[in-house]
Amino acid sequence: MEFALSQEQRLFDDSLRGYLADRLPMERLRALAEPGDGFDAALWQGLNELGLHGLLVPERFGGAGLGMLDAAVAAEALGNAAAPLPFAGTVMATLAFMSGATEAQQDNYLPSIAAGESRFAVGFAGLAGQTGTASVTLDGDRLSGHLTAVMDAGAPTHLLVFLRDGTAAVTEASAATLTLRRSVDRTRPLTDIVFGNVRAERLDAANDKLAAARRVLDAGRVVLAADTLGAAQRMLDGAVAYAKERVQFGRVIGSFQGVKYMLADCVTMLEPCRALVWYAAHAQDAMPGEARLTALHAKAQLGDVGRDVARITTEAHGGMGFTDLLGLHYWFKRISFNRQVLGGPERCREEAAELQGWTLQA
């Protein structure tokens, strides 16, 4: 029994964090946030060289063939850096092709994901428990209808859509009408999509397509939970550093118990969440019996703890925390974004209740 990251995972984490610290300083983040279109071609290409995009793609398709724990490590690093990158979309698309595509479709798409040539915005018409409207029909190979508030919308080359019954369909992004919407998180836009009878490929090789769709969705939720973990840790580290520097009443404010206890509360909430994210990520690959429940709880728990840590750490920075100058708000808003997409805590817990047969009892 060893509940820890491997040496390889720690090295990957270090190299990813080192790269992101170098390429994404605050001024670069601000410049990217200004247009709000959520894509940085240079960053995408650089991370491609680190092997990020093909992380979960099997080696025979040119990827690294790694697992969800590796994806969670990467997502935590991306959240820590507030990196504008459609990583959840990449993970979900990879898993959708691995579980639901024919071999010909895998041959066609997986190598291009691993090479960083394809970027997927993944939309759920139902299933994920998002607000907004969604009405999508698939008639043979023709896709019609619309979806709102689809995440990972920064410069997608392809769209992957899950219908309510778990059927998945892929189309080129250029075939549909996309309306980009800047979100509260200016580094990550959303998009509204209209499909006007466009040609799409069905992914229906899975035996149980609804279960396969839920596995994809849960993987996306684990990635978002890990992203929030990284963002919240960044905010906490910042608040601790600030509390050791800022002087009031002739003392650094971190020596006041009022401030100290706020930060002690944050670490007490957040640290067990890291173990939960690791456990849930590992379960997706290694413990099918626990995979759904732990993914749902990870998404819900990080949604709640993320919000508390974001609020408390901003408050610990005093007035400076509220300004645009420090840029703390990028992480605050990233955490807000992650909470709402692919189903908030209430929805995830409701699914966990259904899973355990707790909604049927009267």
Next chain:
Amino acid sequence: MDLSLSDKHRELQSQVRSFIRQHGGESPKVGGGRKRPDRKTLDWQRLLVEHGYVGRTIPRDYGGFGAPPDVMESAVIAAEFAHANIYAGLTNQGISMLVPTLLEVGTDEQRRQWIGPTIRGEVIWCQGYSEPGSGSDLANAQTKATLQDGNWIVNGQKIWTSSAHYADWMFLLCRTEPDKPKHEGLSYLLLSMQSPGLEVRPLKTMTGRSEFNETFFTDVKVPAEQIVVGRGKGWYVANVTLKHERLMIGDAGKMTHRLEQLIHLLRNTEIDGRSLIGVAEFRDRLLKLQGEVLAWKAHNLRLLTEAAQGVDSGVRRMIVKYGGTMLGFRLASLAVDALGAAGLPYEPQGEDAEDDDATTWNIDYIYDVGLMIGGGSNNIQKNIIGERGLDLPREPKVQNAAAIGRG
């Protein structure tokens, strides 16, 4: 990441399982712990020591099983006993706190004398730490001991001495060097509860029971050699002991067990003919708690791995007592809320009878408040997390403490 057991641990697991199949019927009931172990419990404890399920890594010379240190083995054993709902042995302050302290800093003679009888449950210890005037500020202890003709003469008062009314011996923190600064003036003595001049009075708490006592010392004689480490080293020894107490209080296994009982309770409690697990307001609270218990369980696996690898867990260990007691209280709170008005009849029993289910939940709910205060209150824990874990500066020392607040 590998959550499977190694061959060695799987072998141990099957040994424990076959032990439980063979001897499980001899086990006393799980729970209790408010009274002196009876014959059945002592026989069971002896059996566990013989098989290495208690005192596993304690050297044979000191009455243990002599296995090499391996925290994973302890975890495997604990999991099997918990799963089978079989009594895993006594947990008391002697076993959980004094024994590890003597192993760490005691003399060979002290270890030979005390460890064996303590782990077998033959000698029961109580802890003489807190005083009416020194709770969180433990190093301010005023109970004094002076050396006269080869004996310490102890005078003063201790409070919160759980199990003092049936304990055989006490480990005592007292002031032996009144001229030294407060942290350097303390010593750690071992004394018999039969000593003349020692009086134990039960202290009734808000549960309605007397889980604790007040202990009064009037010229109590303690042979000079019954000191651990040495004069003026009491604060150091006390901290060795406290480290073990805090880990004991934030136990993830206990939370898991309580969550399971809570799920059972919500399934089987009805309002207007509806099971509470189907009522959204209750169910949502349960789900939130389930997520948190899962997180603490995973956190515990991480701590266990770090202990096995000899890695210092740092702040991850420091949060256990604070986080664990808060979560435990919220689990009990939901149970009390689910029981509602029908759960209010409250009849705590004495030491020889079992409480009914509703009373048990209410005692847990009330007692957990005590756990937030005892063993270093949660505010003290937050100081530790902030100062030792996050490296934040301490509050400045007040220069003239007596003048402030008492002036």
